[in-house]
Amino acid sequence: MxxxxxxxxxxxxxxxDLPIQPVEYILANGIGYIPGNxxxxxxxxxxxxxxxxxxxxxxxxxxxxxVAHLKAPQSTTPVQTNLKLNDVNPRxxxxxxxxxxxxxxx
Numbered sequence: 001m002x003x004x005x006x007x008x009x010x011x012x013x014x015x016x017d018l019p020i021q022p023v024e025y026i027l028a029n030g031i032g033y034i035p036g037n038x039x040x041x042x043x044x045x046x047x048x049x050x051x052x053x054x055x056x057x058x059x060x061x062x063x064x065x066x067v068a069h070l071k072a073p074q075s076t077t078p079v080q081t082n083l084k085l086n087d088v089n090p091r092x093x094x095x096x097x098x099x100x101x102x103x104x105x106x
Contacts, residue, residue, distance in 0.1 A: 014047035034069070037062045 006024065009016040015023070022043045026036040041059035045052035 012047070014044045018043070034062050034066045038066070 006016070006021055015021045022036075022040045025031075026039055031039065038059050041055045041062070045055035045059070048055050
């Protein structure tokens with residue numbers, strides 16, 4: 001395994017070659033799953049799938065989900081925006097921890 005997991009990308013270079021990878025921005029800002037996917041798809045659309053149309057449609061889908069969630073009655077669970085141990089798999093946790101984003105959450 002490389003010393004920095006962001007130096008390697010599985011399935012292309014559409015993130016690795018960017019000055020700031022979406023995952024870096026998402027983790028550094030504690031962005032949750034749905035907004036994180038919007039960021040991911042809007043960032044990569046020029047590089048992937050049918051001239052980007054599929055990724056723009058995915059972005060729109062997640063945006064529609066987020067808007068619907070925010071319009072829902074207040075009794076629903078709010079969108080999670082703070083990264084916690086139970087929210088990510090061990091590999092994601094290692095990436096976040098390597099950036100010093102999870103101090104005190106061991």
